[in-house]
Amino acid sequence: MGSPTSLATVDLMEKTGCFFPDVHNDASKMATLAGTAFDVLGYDAIAPYFSVVQEAAAMGAIMDWGDRARMPAVRPSSDTGLYLYQEPEQVEIPDDFLERLPTRTVLDALRILRRRYGDEVALVGKVFGPWTLAYHLFGLENFLILVLEDPDKLRRILERLSEVTVLFGRAQVEAGADCLTLGDHLTGDLCHADTYRDYLLPVHQRLAGLLPCPVILHICGRSLDRMGHIATSGFAAFHFDSKNDAKRAVEIVNGRIRLAGNVNNPDTLYRGKIDQVDREVAYALEAGVAIIAPECAVPLATNSRSIRRIVEAARCE
Ligand SMILES: [Zn+2]
Numbered sequence: 181m182g183s184p185t186s187l188a189t190v191d192l193m194e195k196t197g198c199f200f201p202d203v204h205n206d207a208s209k210m211a212t213l214a215g216t217a218f219d220v221l222g223y224d225a226i227a228p229y230f231s232v233v234q235e236a237a238a239m240g241a242i243m244d245w246g247d248r249a250r251m252p253a254v255r256p257s258s259d260t261g262l263y264l265y266q267e268p269e270q271v272e273i274p275d276d277f278l279e280r281l282p283t284r285t286v287l288d289a290l291r292i293l294r295r296r297y298g299d300e301v302a303l304v305g306k307v308f309g310p311w312t313l314a315y316h317l318f319g320l321e322n323f324l325i326l327v328l329e330d331p332d333k334l335r336r337i338l339e340r341l342s343e344v345t346v347l348f349g350r351a352q353v354e355a356g357a358d359c360l361t362l363g364d365h366l367t368g369d370l371c372h373a374d375t376y377r378d379y380l381l382p383v384h385q386r387l388a389g390l391l392p393c394p395v396i397l398h399i400c401g402r403s404l405d406r407m408g409h410i411a412t413s414g415f416a417a418f419h420f421d422s423k424n425d426a427k428r429a430v431e432i433v434n435g436r437i438r439l440a441g442n443v444n445n446p447d448t449l450y451r452g453k454i455d456q457v458d459r460e461v462a463y464a465l466e467a468g469v470a471i472i473a474p475e476c477a478v479p480l481a482t483n484s485r486s487i488r489r490i491v492e493a494a495r496c497e
Contacts, residue, residue: 181491182225182302183217184361184396184419184440186477189484190249192216200480201245204231204252205281207288215293218301221484222491226297227304228289230477232363235308235344236316237282239274240264249480254316263319268336271317273344278351286348287355294356304396305357307349309364309387310341311380317341327375338383349391359394361419362387368402376406381413388414396440400476404428411436421475422448422460426467440471443490450479452486461493 193199196216198209214228233252237243241264246252256263265271277283286305293303308316314323314337326334349360364384366376388395394416403410404424411418411433418437420429422444429439442464443449448456464472472494478487 181223181473181494182304182471183223183227183473184304184398184417184471185306185363185474186227186230187217187221187223187474187484187487188213188230188480189478189482189487190480191484192220193248195220199248200230200250201247201252204234204245205285207285207292210285210289211292211296214289215296216484218297221488225302225304226293227306227361228293229286229306232308232312233316234282234286235313235348236264238277238280239317239344241316251477251480256319263322264317266318266322268333268340271337271340273347277344277347283348283351287351290352290355290357302358303356304359304361305349305352305355306361306363307345307352307391309345309362309380309397310338310383311364311366313341313344314338315365324370327371327379331379334379338379342383342387345387346390349387349393349395353391353393357393359396359416360391361396361398362391362415363398365399365401366406367399368405370401373406373409377409381409384410384413384415398476404432407432413437417471419471419473419475426464426469430468438470439468440473441469442475443473445475445478445482449474449486450482452483454486454489457486457489458493461490462497465494465497 198213203209210228214226217223217226231252236254241254244255396417397415398419400421402423417440419440422442443460
């Protein structure tokens with residue numbers, strides 16, 4: 181049992197005294213809050229990187245670090261409305277990228293957790309792929325319009341930003357991560373399946389060779405129409421959303437990649453529907469989903485009891 185994405189909730193912050201937004205830039209607090217996945221929730225894996233912004237922040241993007249009940253986010257400049265970059269050639273990874281506070285915090289948290297838990301738990305690192313990094317560093321709309329207007333520029337952006345993924349991913353493995361979640365949100369809610377096949381799949385296949393550990397790809401939203409392509413990425417697993425039927429998903433990937441997920445967040449977990457947790461866990465297990473977990477980072481106001489219930493329900497089956 182393990183979750184590829186964040187299990188942090190406000191009640192776990194209260195239990196540990198380690199609150200958002202401090203945890204994002206304080207390794208000791210990040211490690212302690214993340215440790216509740218094992219200590220309190222009963223999962224066998226700990227994933228300390230809670231948000232989606234640490235790389236973008238270290239690159240120099242303008243941040244809104246959020247608050248106790250809100251995830252951080254990247255913002256455009258309030259003066260110019262611009263994001264950090266407009267052209268791929270502007271992307272320069274700073275020499276001290278891994279020593280900057282947002283990236284160093286994740287690396288130090290992994291080291292602390294490895295010391296604290298030894299080999300008792302799996303440590304799950306997290307990186308973002310170039311598609312998601314481009315949303316943060318170029319702006320989502322500015323980037324997506326390139327699919328139609330300038331595919332060559334889009335490819336150059338993906339190539340430059342892939343280096344960030346590799347650098348940060350390798351550093352997390354050195355710091356103690358056993359595997360990496362790779363978030364790269366080319367979701368069916370925004371992009372066509374062919375866009376995944378033509379632009380991102382070759383990049384993912386390359387990343388699968390360059391990252392020295394099992395990688396769990398995470399894409400939220402609808403993804404059934406691209407799972408056949410995702411199955412050929414070379415990644416170890418795909419973490420998918422409850423918008424996709426587990427049995428259909430297992431059929432499509434046909435043993436070529438393991439599946440993880442896909443318990444519903446906004447209704448089942450957030451509203452604490454325990455019977456529904458049990459039903460969804462049983463359905464996913466019966467379908468052949470290898471790792472049962474929430475579909476994505478849990479909403480911060482979720483009562484952690486329903487997250488723990490996933491483990492209990494899975495053990496009963
Ligand atoms: Zn997600």
